[in-house]
Amino acid sequence: MANQETVPRILIVYTGGTIGMTEDLSTGALVPFSFDHLMKNVPKIGRLGYALDHVELTPPIDSSNMNPDTWAKVAKMIADAYDRFDGFVVLHGTDTMAYTSSALSFMLPGLAKPVILTGSQLPIGEIREDGTENLITALQIAAARTADGAPMVQEVAISFGRHLWRGNRATKVSSTNFGAFESFNYPPLADMDLHIVYRQKLLARPPVGAALAPDYAMDDAVSVAFLFPGITEAVLRPQLTAPGVKAVVLRTFGAGNAPTDTWFTELVAEAVRAGKVIVNVTQCPAGGVEEKRYATGDALARAGVVSGLDMTCEAALTKLMHLLGHGLTSAEVAAAMGKSLAGELTVGE
Numbered sequence: 069m070a071n072q073e074t075v076p077r078i079l080i081v082y083t084g085g086t087i088g089m090t091e092d093l094s095t096g097a098l099v100p101f102s103f104d105h106l107m108k109n110v111p112k113i114g115r116l117g118y119a120l121d122h123v124e125l126t127p128p129i130d131s132s133n134m135n136p137d138t139w140a141k142v143a144k145m146i147a148d149a150y151d152r153f154d155g156f157v158v159l160h161g162t163d164t165m166a167y168t169s170s171a172l173s174f175m176l177p178g179l180a181k182p183v184i185l186t187g188s189q190l191p192i193g194e195i196r197e198d199g200t201e202n203l204i205t206a207l208q209i210a211a212a213r214t215a216d217g218a219p220m221v222q223e224v225a226i227s228f229g230r231h232l233w234r235g236n237r238a239t240k241v242s243s244t245n246f247g248a249f250e251s252f253n254y255p256p257l258a259d260m261d262l263h264i265v266y267r268q269k270l271l272a273r274p275p276v277g278a279a280l281a282p283d284y285a286m287d288d289a290v291s292v293a294f295l296f297p298g299i300t301e302a303v304l305r306p307q308l309t310a311p312g313v314k315a316v317v318l319r320t321f322g323a324g325n326a327p328t329d330t331w332f333t334e335l336v337a338e339a340v341r342a343g344k345v346i347v348n349v350t351q352c353p354a355g356g357v358e359e360k361r362y363a364t365g366d367a368l369a370r371a372g373v374v375s376g377l378d379m380t381c382e383a384a385l386t387k388l389m390h391l392l393g394h395g396l397t398s399a400e401v402a403a404a405m406g407k408s409l410a411g412e413l414t415v416g417e
């Protein structure tokens with residue numbers, strides 16, 4: 069039996085999501101419900117033998133209602149309790165989990181403990197569901213240690229179904245599959261089958277001597293513009309020139325390509341001259357932007373568009389919010405987008 073000192077101390081941060089939902093009897097729709105309800109449905113959690121505590125967003129929310137303020141609340145709950153716990157499990161809706169995990173990775177620099185997000189596709193109160201296993205597995209991952217006693221995971225990650233993913237590399241790929249997430253440009257940090265098998269070489273470690281330095285500033289003056297064959301200036305112009313928008317993630321084709329019509333290239337160049345940061349992120353889930361590969365991508369680079377390299381849209385968008393939140397100039401934001409802040413992009417290839 070583990071003694072008091074070795075019992076893992078885990079804080080559960082309950083934000084809502086399907087995992088804790090119940091049916092609204094008047095409409096039949098799923099609505100967020102209480103943490104107590106959720107816990108009543110997983111009595112075997114006590115058999116883990118961990119010292120568990122919890123905090124929650126009040127009221128709990130469907131993750132479609134997440135925003136920079138709620139991300140900051142979650143980050144603060146973790147930072148405030150950081151010294152008292154060995155690990156953190158964030159229960160969260162799946163719909164925007166990859167945005168929150170990306171945002172948290174930028175808000176918690178110096179993190180040296182596990183912050184594991186999980187949730188489910190079916191409510192934990194249903195007879196057949198995926199929430200129990202996801203919750204228990206996330207708790208075990210948050211409690212896991214290396215052979216020398218250090219926390220196994222020291223970053224923000226999503227544990228869902230059979231895999232553990234880096235939080236700022238993951239994306240939701242299915243609204244029905246129990247494996248709802250994928251990370252196309254970074255392998256799983258762990259595979260969860262009969263055993264939980266960690267890929268230790270892939271796990272992030274904070275810089276030596278770094279301490280947690282929570283950083284909640286986020287500027288929401290950002291946007292996403294999605295290209296499609298046949299897009300017109302009338303559709304795109306308002307998106308790229310909207311007053312108050314400081315940065316736009318431009319979802320391009322393939323290796324970062326876009327139309328070469330004069331109106332398009334001139335519009336993009338005009339937005340860049342007006343001080344907007346335009347970041348090229350491919351619509352392809354896997355791979356990334358290689359601007360010089362095709363003339364159609366090169367034209368964007370020459371117009372002053374910044375390469376999003378192999379970042380997900382979720383990572384690029386929340387990184388822009390984070391950088392703009394610190395009052396950086398457009399040039400400084402553009403330069404920082406190409407550097408890895410929390411393992412969100414592949415460097416040196």
Ligand SMILES: NC(=O)C[C@H](N)C(=O)O
Nearest residue numbers: 085086130131161162163
């Ligand atoms: N599976 C889920 O959790 C979906 C839910 N709508 C949410 O994101 O909160």
